[in-house]
Amino acid sequence: MVGVQGAEQVKKRVRAVLTAPHLAAFLPAIMIMAFWNGGENLMVLVAILFPGLLAIGGALTRPKPTRGVANDEITGLPRRPKLLEQLDRGFASDADFEKSCFVLEIDDIQKLSAQLGEESIRQVLRTIADRVKATLRETDLMCALNTGRFGISIDKRQRADLEATLQLAARLQAAVSEPISVDQTRVLLSSCVGFALPSRSPEATGEALLAAAESALGVAVLAGPGSIRAFSNGMAARVGRSEHNRDELSRALDAGEIRPWFQPQVSVKTGRVSGCEALVRWQHPTMGLIAPGAFLPAISKAGLMERLGEVVLFGALSALQDWDRQGLEIPAVAINISAEELNNPNLSEKIKWELDRFDMRPNRLVVEILENVIAQTEDDVARHNINALADLGCKIDLDDFGTGNASIASIARFNVHRIKIDRSFVTHIDTDTDQQNMISAILTIADQLDVGTVAEGVETHGEHTKLVALGCDHAQGYSIAKPMPAQTFLDWVKAHEPKLLSSEAVPRLA
Structure with a gap:
């Protein structure tokens, strides 16, 4: 399996070289060299062979068609699984490029379908699919998610800023x-159009990135036709087509199907x-x-x-x-405490x-509260609950620090233990x-306020090593371990501890 993947990577790189636009610039130089070394006959031979070799190379390195994935019957595009x-x-460690996710939806598609009729709307969707696909690169992917809704994976070939991403969204529109x-x-x-950059994905998974882009799309639709929105951490992940009803969710909660995993x-x-x-x-x-992004909004709605x-x-x-x-x-x-729970006057007593x-001693329970929740907390009940939990001895973590509007005064006012x-x-x-400077500034603020720090979403060993150098206290992320059930977590810790050379050694991450 590894050999096959390696061969595919080689084919991909060779194809990138063969299809690069600047390759054609070498043709005149090759022709001149052929003429100098072999005269007119060799030059003619090279003129015939060179394009032929390029064509053969392109054919041999062409990606194999994906089998077993049913395409959309109207547009012929792949579906959500692809x-x-x-x-x-x-998100793979050996990926050539990160992926940004765009979700595009035609405005008032249901009304348009009723006006045009089934056959005409099919023609419209096929035309739209062809046009949008024509704006993409060969390595990008466009899929049909629903009638009038398309998901697009874009190779993030360079450190594209927000302006460049917005320009791409505008081109799609x-x-x-x-x-x-x-x-x-x-x-x-x-x-x-709603889009999500890989650095903003709630988790390092394709499902989380797509859910984030669909969440941004939902906000764009609410803003009005022709809107574009980027995913931000304050947005809830959008529920897909298979939204779960209240009875099903209640049954799952009572039956123990919905339960905590541990990272x-x-x-x-x-x-x-x-x-x-x-x-x-x-x-x-x-x-x-089922990932949380696919059911948490339904739980909130219910x-x-x-x-x-x-x-x-x-x-x-x-x-x-x-x-x-x-x-x-x-x-x-x-544990994470939602805004709904904070508004329950009995939360601290529960x-x-x-x-x-x-x-259990209270100091063994950490209560995580989103920064934007604290920033918007003027309610006496929520403020009472946070302070009551801190007085009880529970530790308060300020989650997603840097994405909301919580002031430094809020950290002191709510007796925050860590950010x-x-x-x-x-x-x-x-x-x-720039990222290093930002983290350094956050760590300086934390040090001045005498609060701890946890870096979340640490995905690589390089990021972990840099956090050590900058002086961050704790780390959490896929480079350490993914969330896992309680028993699996127990086994992981038992296997992890012996790997440490000493309590002062830099960790060998699993």
């Missing part, structure tokens, strides 16, 4: 807006496990593992966020208690009751001086 596969590839003639009728269309946090200096974060996952009996919080808290404390019994030293477990129930540095600041910190 897009997820491509986006996932961008321009391809849609060109008039289309259908049965002697001139049809004018507009479209909305380790380690000291960047010693590599020892300093805690973990409880991240919710849904093990569906027929659909398999008014079940507090019930979910109870499930996660119970699961987190149960796991911590079980690890204690087996002699595993996990200092603390972190958490205190659960801690007493498990005979979690958002993944967007950590990405490429080992190679980007």
